[in-house]
Amino acid sequence: MVVDSFRLGIDFGTSSTVAALVGPDGRVRPLLFDSSPLLSSAVFVGPDGTPLTGVDAERAGLSYASGLEPNPKRRIDDGTLWLGEREVGVVDLIGVVLRRVAEEAYRVTGRSPAGVVVTHPAAWRQARLGLLAAAAAAAGLGDVRFVPEPVAAAAYFVRVLGHALPADRCLVVYDFGAGTFDVSVVRPAGPGFEVVASAGLPDVGGLDLDAAVVAHARALTGGAADAWSRLDWPQTPADQQARHALWRSAKAAKEQLSRHPAADLHVPLVGADVRVTREEFEKLATPLLDRTSALTLSVLREAGVAPEQVAGVFLVGGSSRIPLAATLLHRTLRIAPTALDYPELVVAEGSLHALNPPPFTAAPAPPGTQAPPHPGAPAAPVRRSSRASRARKLLAAGAAVVVVLAIVATVVVLKSLADPGPITGATKGPTLTGHTDDVTAVALGGPDGSLVASASDDDTIRFWGVETGKKDGPDLTGFSIAPDEIDFDPDGRRLLTLSGSTVQLWDTEKRRNAFDTIDELDTETGLPSPGSIADVAFVDGGKRVQAAFSYGSVLTWNTSDGKRVGTYPTVAGPDKLFSDVALSPDGKRLATVASKDGLRVYDVEKKSLVGGELKTTDGYSSFDHLTFSPDGTRLAVTNSYDVVVFDVGSGKVVDTFEGHTGSINTLAFSPDGTVLASAGNDNRILLWDLVAHRELTTALTGHQKKTGDSTNSITGLAFSADGNHLASSSTDKTVILWRMTRD
Template identity: 50%
Template structure:
């Protein structure tokens, strides 16, 4: 790590939190309009400026067509139509990140030296590439990426002092304003974390609980005066639009008050004040919270961890302040949740803490669905991850690791190999089980940002170990496999020649000394360079993004093999 000032940014669906450390000691949350919560909203105004946060929210009252309240939900789209202009998603996200970096520089009195960005654990290379691309547009060079539940685990065990013994797993339950995420993470020795499983809902967050209060008010007033209520639900004038915003602000404030009090008054525009009780709110909220609790239980099951074996349950996100959340979780899991005063700040604080401790960031786990098993199916490369609305992820007894290291300038040498590994390379090296596959992959390990141990049976039983890593720029991934024997390696060669019409050629190099290289297109869309070792059953696949060519991949492969 480079030093101070350092900045951790938790880019959230509804809000973004930034924590800056500009002197020795802990980091401090940055304030935006006197609040540590910066709305992630953006607006293209009439002068074609990108406004962020509350500036964007205020501008939206006059120009809603230029407003995007949840840019994180648009991460899979190339562009967004705002105010009649097509704006690239990375540019929209960059506006939020730039606001954070600018405020950090203002507070610290100088530009930040290092930035840590957090992201959902299930985000694949393409989404992470969008995030790093946005950071580059915001003037943030080479940010470190850390999965959100890992940052949370670092915070609770480092800053908050929760003791988690090596090998034990904890649950990170994150109910934010816009989404719900749950992850099971395991302590690896004294210095690491593994993400065993994660899941979530993109359509369940604090906003859905606000809607419960609005629904309660609708039932009270709509039949009384349908036309006036329609002005709040379908505004056609600037005045009505402001009043609708007021209604939803009041609903959110009432929900927050009900976390502390037994009743809350809600100012309903055009109507007056209506009282909502905690009892009726909790009755309406119970099914939503039960959804999150059920998903937490199933995520523990996929991780292979029984509730009784979990060493902790960490609550993250502002919506976990609702008392019913902790109550239902405790009742169902039998674990007393760890709750703090400001759960919205946990992830960003954990990111800064990880950087300050010189943590090497862990590789985020990759969503994966195993194909149906048939008798002796051919081993094949993993396709690029095509994300649905949200995918459950589970990797049994494996996954990603976060480890302490001395810094990027420290190199590690082993007796067996002379190729030096830096701190990141040493972390990736630790993912491999067999020394032979680790040696085959070693020349790549300093320059990949995530290595994940995948299930060995995924490709028809010919694989004894399978590790997938992603290139540092997110535009390619590389897959290393140890096959059962030389005959399976030969079958792998033949399948690429015949099944994929690959172009074979022999090669000589340093790592390994000789083997077969076969260039082909996977699904006629994704370029792949396959290579293997004449003297072993180790094979690799270097795979590029949609639209790339094997010619573009060739220099990447050659620099590490020949």
């Protein structure tokens, strides 16, 4: 069928790519590839260099596995990779998939599209969009327009399903795909939509649920060790085909369990059939799906969106079809999600209903790719939700009271170990500018305590002088994921960073990795599903680094060589999943929050509870942003707009502070533990006197907030070791230094 003109929408996915056409009559229909709307994103390059994609690529990869890349989207930051005996640019691989879409669209309509829209994750910025645009150009798609995936989903929710989304309400887009999970909060913006906040889990997707089914089959056929060895590491084409058949069968069983109470799985080479019940599958899937629900709740809290502001929860992505996903999400949010029969088609069709963005200007393709530069103009950047709550733990433990110079009358006298006096307030110092995206975390330290370090979503860490406010030396760059937690060690010679689940140590003087032989600390636990790293800190005077995982595991490394020195698996016991955790400065205590168990503190070495559940006098037990005092005797937490301080020993509330008008993102104790700073979405810093149990001074303001824009917020706070300075970071792309005033 030939139409006068049409537009093409493409959702380039990790495992599958979906495309939709809209003609002059406004009717949208999906493109079919081999009789299916889902085109496998796999790309195969054979010995002769001929590329294949879709089921053809998967079939060819059975006999020549080294020529297959099953998930090109995951490799977008790699530049080039080896397939078979040749080096191939990632842009070229993505271009192969997009070219297949372009060819099918031309076959159906007989002409090139009048416009092309390509969707992308909300967190992707200029560099990745440039590569995607270059791939589209290589595929012959011309000038493409980009739409964030959650914006496309919102357009479908409103303009296809007909749901209302008032200007003062938000839509939660729960995108559970094959390779990753993403959650976004979207709101109306003029005639279109904008992303208020977004976060994701790169290690949770449908493929991980398939792996859980395979692991279950392995457990039921454990005696066939030789057969499983061949399935795990196929050395022949026959073994490769058997492995492919096993994983396809696992995926089919998973999908069947969405509709039926049981499914059968054939395990090749083992020669056995395994029955999986829905109850067994849900037990396997619950730990992964609990993480998606917990992240959804966390994003809403960090965005300052109350339940009454949520107009709907929309499930998209093929893996969201699993009934348990909707059940757990409903239980967590108390809002019934909207689920469809074909959630994987939503984003591609929704992109054609979204407000058209301007064409994108691609930077020149990186060396080694065949894609030419692509002209155009960039789409408006989409802010990613910074996990700013982690910046609350940036202080080193046990900072000493410094020796000060005191002036008595007209005689200058040196007073060793003099008390500098209590903090009474703060005055605004310099505003540090230079980052090109949200500043996600801040730390004060350096060899002589004279440095400010800040991490940003522009994938850099910058340094400034505390006294001068001027840039100090080169930046740290090359992060594939923007750091969201940073901390100086006590002597200031090392900087600790957490980027996703990657922990790194940096030499602050040489501005390079601290180790010559490794780039990052080994976070492999050797344990089943440790979860994501939720807190990381220096302990033992900076001699060690400790990391706490969302499943309660605590790992320790030497900072001298990066070697792991011990592990305390599942400190809190089996089958635990925490929405937030915090390590005490000495590494001996772990504070946790879970939906069922509430707020609790564990002894890391003994793996036992310290007291009972921590609650307020009215029984409230849902908290986040956990932060220990420097001496570990107090635990500060937030419950939306309020700060609650517990005595760790007794478990009793010692302070409750009210005053914020937006949700709180970050907390920081002064080194002597007498002052607590809090900040968040109301763009104000409040100082609390923990001795007098009151607000210390009027709110500190200075970070910019655009008129009519409620998305800017303070993301991080950090005191200097001497307690004389406080630094704050913000989504306005700046850091502000505050000088503490004293009696």
